[in-house]
Amino acid sequence: MKSCSKLITILVFFSNLIVYSQDTHYWSQQFGTESALMSGAVIGGANDNTMLFYNPGALGFLDNTSISVNANAYRIENISIANALGEKASFNSKQLGSVPLLAGGMIDTKNEDWKIAYGFMAPVNFDFKAIARRDGNFDIIANDESPGLEELFGESSITNKLSEILVAFGVAHRFNDNWSFGVSNLITARSHTFNRNYSAYVFMNDANSTLVGGNLSQNIDYYNVRYAAKLGLSYQKGNWKTGLTITTPSISFMGIGTVASNIAARNLKLIDDERISGVATDRQAELKTTYKSPFSISGGVNYNKDKSKIGIAFQYYASIDVYDIMDVAPNTFVRPASLAPELTSDYFMRAQAAAKDVFNIAVGYEYMLKNDLSLYLSGRSDLTYFDKRLNESNGIKATISDWNLYHFASGITLKKQKSQLSLGLLYSTGVTNNYEQKGSLNNPAEGNLLQGSRTITKASYNSLGFLLGYTFYFKKFELQND
Template identity: 25%
Template structure:
């Protein structure tokens, strides 16, 4: 049984290594802003301003309505020596599809000449991670079972979340040099996670089985604000943005726990099952302050940004009620907690002006993990779970061109997010030769790469069309 328990505990290490759930700069908003890897707080020129710096909205000459922006995403994951089957064993996975993008537009209010307004719908963060491992072996693997046995096992980890923001922006500038602005966002966070272990063995007489499942899900609604200022000079643009912590509006979730075990001589059979719904949920986010500048240099613009995020002390995101296992009379209390460290990210980019109608962009930014590295209880009987688990840092690179045509701006480019790190081997099955299942010196190397290919169209004259229709409806064009 000891060997089986080791396999089960190791399966949870997958969760520690793959999920991108503790980063703040993983997404970019606005076509040019994506090419510049978040380095645009002081000089954002598209409707990404509603997120990066609301004050900049009043300084943009032709705020465009984003009518389409296609972003295609390729994720590639490689886990070298993942199962321990042999020195070269690895697991590879990839997927290709659409990526989250910004939908935004501007509008005006009659009589408010120096005031600018916008609305936005954006996917702040998103993740869909699934990793499964399976193996089988034959030999004397489980001590309580006499003789040799057939052994098979399957382990799985999945984690999904989406965080959608819906916002409105107000920005004011009296002289087109200094401006202030505020964006209010309603946030919607949905998250779920599941880990399962299923093992079975047969020795020509008895069949032994083990099944364990832990899962949770929650939904939270909140409200936050971005408060910003900006200044525009002949060669220098600067900006600052404060983001408030999320004020919770409502939230609830559920826990599910199952553990079944039978037919091992001398061991007690286990049946434990519990499902809890309607558990109160509270989701916290940090306060942050971002600063940035853009400086005209060598015929183009050099830009840089940095953003500091405060830490979040350990708290219970959800806590269920205590329950007693049906067969073993053990006490269980499901808890989902989180604990985030403070981090500072920075980005740098450059805008090449090749001609009046052609601009090029290149950039780099950091994306440090805020997840803490405290040890987690990997005991199968524990329901003390951590929400944010990815502790490795990510690097972002971006580049592309923007064609400024008469009737539209067309953006073509690509970005790369990459992370590479070592971790304890996540899955280790018996090899059937009587060897040790766990080698403390063995590691898996994890390589994660996300490519995004951007095709964006912005239409500056949409506001003029809207104004003409407004005049027709009000009779002002007569």
């Protein structure tokens, strides 16, 4: 029974090795060309089919039978978590890549009061890879067993890749010159792969150079497809455009995932005076998955005056209670099974998600330098929805950041009769000095070799990107002349 209680302590220590994630934001990506340069402050209305995402009601006011929009962002991202494993042993992840912001168009209905649009977007595209290592001589084990300093070597690595592809299909009806209503059907495919490995070992200063320590490996790999509907209302009159949207909570209708964990402790003294070794491992595949996005409501106003246009938008996202992404079966976890049959996989391998409520604001400004050339400047908040209730549960927590982001955009759009070309610079930043880091070996001791110590440290995110977008218009009168 004593050995079982010690093994429970080992496993709980290991299962709490966590870092938190950048994949906890709703407004990291914006879509299209003009809409991205306005930081999404276009809920009142914009002249392209990005309204499919921002406000389907405003689709009814588009005066083109077909619009094709393509936009991409090319960016460099840097995430830094100071002292992740110990002093001068930080996590640093630098990524270079491209993000498809929108590809879509409209379908000619032959009726100017009805509009149909479609689009493909990437609302989430996050890739984090980092490794930290610490070694040196420390006073870890009591001198009666190991006199002097012990040699320690520890290493922690994380790979976290998360992406979402959104397919949208929307319909809008314009009731009169001022009012239009629309609905967008949003189908989101989410793919998430998370891998974490941690190890910490010391050599005792005894006749056998006894090895003490352990290692942890955690893996999550799943996909999920969910559906939500966005209802939008748009009112436009004179220089004013206003909009209001409601997005339903998502419905998860398919998905498969795999989860695995392996924990091993060697000659570790956690309780009393007895050194013990233990192993716990399981892998479960073909598990049904669930992923949720919340109810949200957004609104905005856009005002045009002479050569200037200004837009203001907000969006509120409701909270989501803690839930299991996968249903892990209570299989045998400890090996051999007779050692602790009451410790099952569902306690240590559960993968959970949750979200706190979030309120974001965007402001965008456009100035017409010439009839065919416009300058843009905009910014938006992007508050994290990370719910700290997840810290209190056991299992695998596959997130990295819990800090707020702020995004800024500037660029130009060159407009021609049938097309427009947009170029822009995108900058994002976020920082916290209160990042809760578990797994640090700043003060290594035998009691914390399996989890390290809990520290408060600094974490930051910076991203610099380049926007390239192209929009092509097919005018009604041109189609009729053909």
